[in-house]
Amino acid sequence: xxxxxxxxxxIGVGTSESxxxxxxxxxxxxxxxxxxxxxMCTAIETERVEELFDAIDEAHNDLFEEGFxxxxxxxxxDDRRDKKSTIKHKLEAIA
Amino acid sequence: xxxxxxxxxxIGVGTSESxxxxxxxxxxxxxxxxxxxxxMCTAIETERVEELFDAIDEAHNDLFEEGFxxxxxxxxxDDRRDKKSTIKHKLEAIA
Amino acid sequence: xxxxxxxxxxIGVGTSESxxxxxxxxxxxxxxxxxxxxxMCTAIETERVEELFDAIDEAHNDLFEEGFxxxxxxxxxDDRRDKKSTIKHKLEAIA
Amino acid sequence: xxxxxxxxxxIGVGTSESxxxxxxxxxxxxxxxxxxxxxMCTAIETERVEELFDAIDEAHNDLFEEGFxxxxxxxxxDDRRDKKSTIKHKLEAIA
Numbered sequence: 001x002x003x004x005x006x007x008x009x010x011i012g013v014g015t016s017e018s019x020x021x022x023x024x025x026x027x028x029x030x031x032x033x034x035x036x037x038x039x040m041c042t043a044i045e046t047e048r049v050e051e052l053f054d055a056i057d058e059a060h061n062d063l064f065e066e067g068f069x070x071x072x073x074x075x076x077x078d079d080r081r082d083k084k085s086t087i088k089h090k091l092e093a094i095a
Numbered sequence: 096x097x098x099x100x101x102x103x104x105x106i107g108v109g110t111s112e113s114x115x116x117x118x119x120x121x122x123x124x125x126x127x128x129x130x131x132x133x134x135m136c137t138a139i140e141t142e143r144v145e146e147l148f149d150a151i152d153e154a155h156n157d158l159f160e161e162g163f164x165x166x167x168x169x170x171x172x173d174d175r176r177d178k179k180s181t182i183k184h185k186l187e188a189i190a
Numbered sequence: 191x192x193x194x195x196x197x198x199x200x201i202g203v204g205t206s207e208s209x210x211x212x213x214x215x216x217x218x219x220x221x222x223x224x225x226x227x228x229x230m231c232t233a234i235e236t237e238r239v240e241e242l243f244d245a246i247d248e249a250h251n252d253l254f255e256e257g258f259x260x261x262x263x264x265x266x267x268d269d270r271r272d273k274k275s276t277i278k279h280k281l282e283a284i285a
Numbered sequence: 286x287x288x289x290x291x292x293x294x295x296i297g298v299g300t301s302e303s304x305x306x307x308x309x310x311x312x313x314x315x316x317x318x319x320x321x322x323x324x325m326c327t328a329i330e331t332e333r334v335e336e337l338f339d340a341i342d343e344a345h346n347d348l349f350e351e352g353f354x355x356x357x358x359x360x361x362x363d364d365r366r367d368k369k370s371t372i373k374h375k376l377e378a379i380a
Contacts, residue, residue: 009296011294021189025189040133040171041133043134049247056243073269075265076265079250079261080260081254082260090113091133094116108202148342152338165363165365167362167363168364169264171358171359177355193324195325226324229321229328230375231290231323268325280324284306
């Protein structure tokens with residue numbers, strides 16, 4: 001079970017990044033995976049790392065089609081095989 | 096204006112990390128800064144990077160006092176001086 | 191052109207992580223991509239994000255076959271389409 | 286014992302970031318800590334997290350004095366209290 005977070009920073013388009021971030025989140029949602037946007041990053045939940053990478057790959061490439069020239073994409077993957085670990089579990093654990 | 100995210104991973108205490116994460120968030124809150132826990136990281140908002148580092152320093156050191164032996168702490172700081180940028184603004188930008 | 195960095199932290203196997211890190215780097219090298227291990231992370235250079243994800247996917251999954259139960263994998267991708275940007279260029283830029 | 290990595294991305298100054306990265310590394314070196322620049326990040330070794338934060342604080346603030354308006358600074362801290370862990374040890378472990 002995978003819980004992950006991902007964020008993007010577009011370089012070279014002024015100090016505003018919100019258009020890129022919004023477009024990126026839309027791209028992630030197209031994957032059909034569970035996507036939870038937050039203020040600093042977007043959390044994603046999935047069963048397999050390949051599904052996560054496919055979703056990010058598509059969202060990341062969408063930004064270049066929009067005309068961005070340079071993107072820094074950061075990903076943190078928590079892949080746990082010994083027990084089911086969801087975003088809901090993580091939120092409950094810190095409540 | 097600073098919006099930041101921070102997360103901790105305790106090493107060497109089995110596959111569960113929730114006790115460390117919860118303790119760490121409690122430590123951050125003691126700073127009095129705006130703290131927004133999320134599933135994969137905790138967002139923090141502050142005016143000055145020194146305040147952020149003081150808060151993380153204290154929360155990080157609290158974990159060693161609890162008996163943890165090794166902690167990986169990850170911090171991303173978005174420091175913007177050209178305009179006010181808060182966590183509320185970031186959430187509105189992606190809504 | 192992509193320059194990336196990747197690192198792994200195994201959870202639940204004591205405070206030593208070097209066996210996992212070494213195995214992970216071996217896994218990355220199997221991809222045939224340019225791989226530059228460093229003290230805190232491994233840098234990778236490639237043309238396409240899909241190649242990067244395939245390499246990480248394989249190295250990441252290798253760790254579970256070795257018996258690890260939980261892995262935190264962190265990836266930072268710098269994807270630049272306006273000019274060629276290699277690890278060599280990056281090292282020269284800071285020299 | 287702390288081994289850490291830090292990197293900066295300047296936002297809003299075109300697609301080139303090398304001037305900021307170079308200035309940031311110079312700022313870190315002023316601290317007197319052991320600083321190891323790499324292609325994707327700079328590794329730092331120190332005894333105490335406060336020393337690390339002081340060094341980053343100064344290097345980070347230097348960039349705003351140079352006229353940058355927005356900086357994303359990313360830090361990963363590996364703080365280990367059960368045994369001495371240096372950058373040299375980490376390099377040997379993956380050799």
